[in-house]
Amino acid sequence: MADVEETLKRIQSQKGVQGVIIVNSEGIPIKTTLDNTSTVQYAGLIQQLVLMARSTVRELDPQNDLTFLRVRSKKNEIMIAPGEGRPGTKVRASPQKC
């Protein structure tokens, strides 16, 4: 338990990270650092995206699997690490210019 907390804290403290959400395979957000409405919104929207991405990768090559998904937009970037069964952590980061 403590490791999980530590991991989350470490991620959250990185530069540019706006928030972290952990979602289980049913789409329920287990842990989050953002407010509830945003969390629910993210969880619902991204779930389908991850499923579709994963099925795409699998269809192209059955041996392959989705390891990471980055959605970069003008304002920020959503990083999704899918776990087996559970979509896992999502991080909302803001991109910086070097």
Next chain:
Amino acid sequence: MEIVNVLMKRRSEFNRLRGFVDSDFKKLVDMSPDQSTSEQPIHKDQSVQAGQEMSEHETNTVGLEFISHGMNHVEGGWPKDIDHENMEQAIRFRKKAGKNEAYISSILQLGSVMELCIRQNNAIDKYEQYFEDEEEEEENHNAPYAKTMNVLRDPHQVKRTVTSLSWSPDRGRKLAAAYSSVVFQQTSQLSTDSYIWDPTFLSLVGLCLAYWDTRRGCQTVAYSSVEHSHKDPVYKVIWLQSKTGTDAFSASTDGQVLWWDVRKLSEPTERLILDLSKEGNLGRALGGISLEFEITMPTKFMVGTEEGLIISCNRKAKTPAEKIVCTYDGHRGSVYAVQRNPFLPKNFLTVGDWCARIWSEDIKESSIINTKNGVSELMDACWSPVRPSVFFTVKMNGVLDIWDILFNQSDPTLSVKVCDGGLYSIRVEENGRLVACGSEKGEATLLEISSGLSVPQKNEKSLVAAMFERETKREKILMGRQREIRLKERCRSEQSREEEVVREDGEESPQELLARAEKDFYSMVEVELKRRRKGKDLIQGQVVSEDKQT
């Protein structure tokens, strides 16, 4: 049966106006319908009129049925037994899920993956737009070059030095060269030939000022009288901007700067003696070698002297004493050329002895940019009229140097060996592409410069201005520092003098004094020797490296 009504009239009464008269009606015929035919009507199929056939229909659209509903949004995935609105239950569920083993392990693993990617993001912004704002710059791939186009030789038998050149102001390819003999004793044999194509030209003929006008043929028009003009060779003459267009002034080594009106060359209109002590003493005056005058600053001008000082003067000053505004301590030898930068008039270029220096008007103690000491003496220099960072110098070993300050400050961008003898003068043409330099053997060589050196770059003026600003600031700071140090020294020396006075009353016996003096003396000698040795090594090293270069 026929109904006939007969009207009878005489022929002569035809066409006469009829006069109609009302009369009672008379029943003529009365016909009633035949009753027998009405019992068997005959049908006739007859249409009454020819018209379009139209029909009428009725339709009714199918109506859509609308129902109003409310949508109930539900957070997905919650197990059926948990009401997610209930905070407690939701939290309890979450906690339970958090304790799941698989959950913990997968979170840990995913966490490390995530961290890696975040670190990647933070390390470099992969998708940034490079060079958004930069425009396409033209790359100048060719190395700069200067091509000799033409060599004009002096046809006179005795070879004379080309001491000054000037391009005609109308951008033509006309060049006027003034020849004179630098050796003083030969003044009487000076030929007054020069190659002139431009309309008016001012020439130095040893001591006197002579004015040519080609419009009146190639003859000298007037000589200034010997008594009133310079006693020593005149080194430089410049036209002045004035309403009449006929003013000029000249400088010579006898220490005077004279103003002339060329219409009346019998005596100068004004005279200034270059005496630093401002007394007008001719004996102590400095010899003037080069003059500088900028049209945009008509009241100020500068004189470069034999002793290495550059004097800035104000023309409109009332008394001769006030004319000399300030001096710049420049070179170790004569200052052969002074010229303001045509784009940034606050900075000017001087050459003398072995190096070229760039000055800012405000800083009087030292130049803001120096070039390295060259191998041979520099005789003349001028700025390029189109590029604010380029200037040209000529040397006694016949080499023409082109310097680009923005590109390289320690070495000339291009060195061209023009001739074997020394080069005495150089002038750049208005468009910046042609350069003429005159040698001591009397040859005037025309060179064409590559476009890399004669086409101004973007932002060049601001870059050069920024560079000069920076150097000026540096000098100011250095000067400030030096002043501080000097002040401190003075304070300290005053203090130590007081201390010494106090100490002398003390117990120092003469022997001890002697011993101390000897020690001091020997240590000073050692220091001096060491310095000399180091200096010699440095010079040797420099000479060796310069030999390698040339």
